[in-house]
Amino acid sequence: MRRILFLLIFGFAGLVILLWLGLWQMQRLAWKQDVLSEIESRISADPVDLPNLASVERDKYLPVTVTGEMVPGEIHVLVSVKQVGAGYRIIQSFNTDERTILVDRGFVPVTAKEVDRQNGVMKITGNLHWPDEVDGYTPGPDIDANIWFARDVPTLAAALGADPVMLIARSGTDPGITPLPVSATGIPNDHLQYAITWFGLALVWAAMTGYFLWRSRAPSESEAQ
Template sequence: MRRILFLMIFGLAGLGVLVSLGVWQMQRMAWKEGILAEIDARIAADPIDLPQTVSEADDKYLPVTLSGEMEPEEIHVLVSVKQVGAGYRIIQPFSVEDRTVLVDRGFVPVTDKQAERVSGPMEVSGNLHWPDEVDGYTPEPDIDDNIWFARDLPNLAAALGTEPVLLIARTETDPGVTPLPVDTANIPNDHLQYAITWFGLALVWAAMTGYFLWRNRAPSEREAQ
């Protein structure tokens, strides 16, 4: 009986831990979905003029409209787009009165890397963003061929002589450039998969506990007979 009691306590304790972890992941999923909904609402809000001072903490995803002049110099950031393939993000300086910031105009295929693009006076709407794309494995940019491997904002700004402020265009600025606007698709939300994993382990744990209890009760029942 002591062994059966121990198995029951151990089994129920393990089951409680696994179920609680699954419930916690469901709660985390609800929290994350709320955060993503807030970001989506911020991204889709009506754009405003570029604030005089901006910061990542306060202004990430802020919708902004720039009215000024697109400068002709550009940087090409290597990317891959689903169902399209490899190409480049076109990053250019944009002058607004006495300020110059960066604009990510969007995507061009590899074959259009050197194509002539519309520049000069225009209006661009999009969202301010601080991409987190640089890590220890990111190659250094190929300056000679103008190929960058990440949107390294401080270095992009230094190379083009702008403020370290980046607007991701959501309106078309050139017929040959496809905007790649900011969205939440790349923000991970894997809590449902984690919850399913924990609940699945809880089910297996319950089945194993029941099996061991049955095995340990079976000899006693046979002896009683």
């Protein structure tokens, strides 16, 4: 009886923990879906003027429209696009009447890295963004080849003499550049997979607990004789 009682307590405790983890992930899933919905609504809102003092906390994803001059001189950030392959994001400085900001104009294939592009006066609509793409494994830029590996806004701003504010173009700024507008699709949301994993483990745990209880209650061969 002690062995059966131990199995019952141990099995029930493990099942409760696994089910709680699955339910917790479902709660996280609902929370993440609300966050993503809020981000999508913010991204697709009507554009406004560029704030005088844009900040990461308040103005991330804010849609804005700016008019000014695209300044010659590019930074090429290595990126890969699905079903297209490797290429570069074209980052340039953009002079408005009040300030100079960074503009992510979009994607060009590797073969178009050195192609001349349209500059000068233009009107751009997009979203403010401060991408978090740098970690301990991100290599430093190859300055000589003008190949960068992350959009680190302060570093790019220092290199191009602009304020640390980046506008991701939503509309085209050159026929040869494909805009890569801000989207919530790249934000990971794996909570459903995690929940399924925990519920699956709970099912296996319950089955194994039942099996061991059955084995414990089944008569041994010596008892059967």
